[in-house]
Amino acid sequence: MKLKNRSKFKIILYYIAGFVIFIASWYFFVIILQLFTQGTRVVPYPHEAFKSFFLLLYTPIDGQTLLTHVIASLIRVFIGVFYAWIIAVPLGIVLALTPFLDHIFQPIIEMIRPIPPIAWIPFAIITFGLTTTSNAFIIFIGAFFPLFQNVYDGVRQSNVVYQDVARSLGANKIQVIWNVILPSITPNMLTGTKVAVGVGWMCVIAAEMMGISGAGIGYFINYMKNIGYYSHMVAGMLMIAIVGLLINFIFFLIEKYSLAWKYNSEN
């Protein structure tokens, strides 16, 4: 137990060391940059960015704080990922289980997959206008493929022995899907969702920067850049990093508690 605590303490020390190195590199980078630009400084020091960050948490600019911007972006991500989920998951399962449908739809999916979500932004603007739907559509496109692929691969790779045993115990096709295939692909669904949220988060920032909306963290960063408030701009970037970290932590908790059967409890 003592050993475990000691190793935990060590890990925390490593985290702090990593953070200190990051901040030091940041200062170093700004100083070096200043030398090259004959003393003009555009990139803020870390303390300035952190100061802006905490200030903007409760001080609104144009009626909106950093938090309200983040919430606006998060809602868009949620909507986009939700629609991607309810379409990609059943589609992944059905295509993986029915070869003839797979042959019909896979080529189309493979054709659309290489188009980056960002490339859909102009299409979204002319189709849905500067609306939440436009944003949700971009996020949907970004989130759909990782979700679909993870579910599809999960079903294809799901252990046939479990399906055989279930059939021998009297399960019909639907019962095999519900009681065997679905539980066995929960790790894939979770991985797919994690990647989808990550991609969705990137997409929403890009879409907001391209001007689809009057709020959101991407809009905020772009706006601050345009008016020359660079420390505020970096504060927005910090907010993205913190939200990303939080999202990862939430997925870590979900994995730890809902997939205990898959992973060792000590990890």
Added chain:
Amino acid sequence: MFTIDIKSKSFSRPNHSENLVLKNILFKIEDQDFLSIIGPSGCGKTTLLRILAGFDQKFDGKILYLSNSSESSEYNQYSLNPNKSTQKNSLENRQRQYKSLNSLGKVGYIPQEFSLFPWLTIEQNIRFGLNIKNIPKKEQDVVVSRLLDLVGMREYKDYLPKEISGGMQQKIAICRAIAINPTSNLIVMDEPFSALDSQTRNALQRDLLDIWKKQNLTIVFVTHNIDEATFLSKRVIVLSSNPASITREVRIDLAHPRDRTSLAFNNIRKELLSYVQKE
């Protein structure tokens, strides 16, 4: 209470119709039998077992099932070759009859790999087939509790499969297979102990014999281990390869538990070994 006659004229794997896997397989499984199937590797032992378990249904042959159980006392014949039927009505009739006697859901199946559902606890694994069959919770409790006591694993009921040993997992797999059909109790096992170390395998062989006797099971056991077949079986079928057909049927009359060091045991083992090596 039943007798099963297997009459397989032929069986080819899907998309490989030119390669016969089984040919002229005829054998009988008596109630409370312990029948082992041995033969060279790749000869079709597993294929035969899968047909018996109901997974491979398109083979040219018949499974005849004589049931003396309370629900039916007639001799039912199941043709598994609907292609040869000329009249639509008789085809439909046969398929209906066949479906009602499908092995799936009636014959317990234990594969070679550890097959407990990893996301379910030990108890939930045993309940799986009972839930599929919509058995009331109270009846399930009785069955589960009896089976956990049978294998002495009551205290492990809330464990996940990964938390118990491979040998324990196979014991629970046997319980899960027994749970679904307490009346006929036919279980087919495909080299169930091959992934275990020899010490655990020997212990499980003794446990299996114990369960077989206590539960009045009928077991069809595929193995490549001749010592295992000699130790466990009442009868052993030796298969030839390419395509598989039965070359010998050996009845072992030694009483259980068998002594592996006895002369009689070793004579039978050598006899079986010589049959397999000839193939």
